[in-house]
Amino acid sequence: MCQHRDDNAAPTFTWTLSTTNVNGTVVRFHDPGGAVGLVLLFDGGGGGSVWFTFMEDRLILESLVAAGYAVAALPSAATSGNYDLTDVAGNQDLLNVDQTIADLGFTGGAVYYVGFSSGGAFASLATTHTPARAMALLNARGRASTFTSAAPPPTLWVVGRHDQRVPPDDPGLIANWAAISASGVDWEYHVNEPAGMLPEAFERIADPTSGVSPADSADAVAQLAAGGQLDACDVPVGRGSAIDWTVVTPGPSFTAPFLTEAKRQVDELFGAHTVTSDFREQIVDFFDAHP
Structure with a gap:
């Protein structure tokens, strides 16, 4: 399950x-x-x-x-x-x-x-x-x-x-x-x-003035899945530094610091x-x- x-x-x-x-x-x-x-x-x-x-x-x-x-x-x-x-x-x-x-x-x-x-x-x-x-x-x-x-x-x-x-x-x-x-x-x-990534997984990433949008989060999760970086339960197949991020085209709300945080979010969901x-x-x- x-x-x-x-x-x-x-x-x-x-x-x-x-x-x-x-x-x-x-x-x-x-x-x-x-x-x-x-x-x-x-x-x-x-x-x-x-x-x-x-x-x-x-x-x-x-x-x-x-x-x-x-x-x-x-x-x-x-x-x-x-x-x-x-x-x-x-x-x-x-x-x-x-x-x-x-x-x-x-x-x-x-x-x-x-x-x-x-x-x-x-x-x-x-x-x-x-x-x-x-x-x-x-x-x-x-x-x-x-x-x-x-x-x-x-x-x-x-x-x-x-x-x-x-x-x-x-x-x-x-x-x-x-x-x-x-x-x-x-x-x-x-x-x-380990836990699977829901479409809103990256919406957790924010700072006092901005955050990852629902659309950009859902797109990134879908791209990770399509690119073979999530398993059948949508759990990341490895740590954030080990998976292939080239399969993701970051949306406009994914700023450079947010991309770094995205790897930590993958680590958290992987149980690293x-x-x-x-x-x-x-x-x-x-x-x-x-x-």
């Missing part, structure tokens, strides 16, 4: 981000006022802007904000963009976590972490120095030492069925589940299964190593359960 992603709606962009400087690092954030907690976001080398501009990331943030959370994306202090995973108190990225929490007024309050890829490894490290009430690891196994510690944080995992870096049968991932389960701490596990917003309500519920 074919499965499709029925919710293809774009982010609403009804609120904008703010920025602050933390020890020379630009932190992007949004605080709806009277927040029930602060969610710190860590991306694997992509910087802080991705959480507010990539479609799947933004949809997660909008669900968190709608539930009353403040959100803040903290990139690495390193010029490489990669977080320092050294487990020492003088780690600048770890110091910036504490400073961001303080600067945004959440010292002693409810703090949560969301980390993608190597950002998930850093979230796992950070919570051993500055404990989070709960964390969500997206396409990340987390650090073994975090889950074998005396008090691992409540953790929700999301991985892709075709994640080439942390697949569902990753031994380290399975070992971390076993450790947290044995500790008695709450945890959840979700798999982003990318952020998916399909479990955003589960993330909200998990954080709500650990106030």
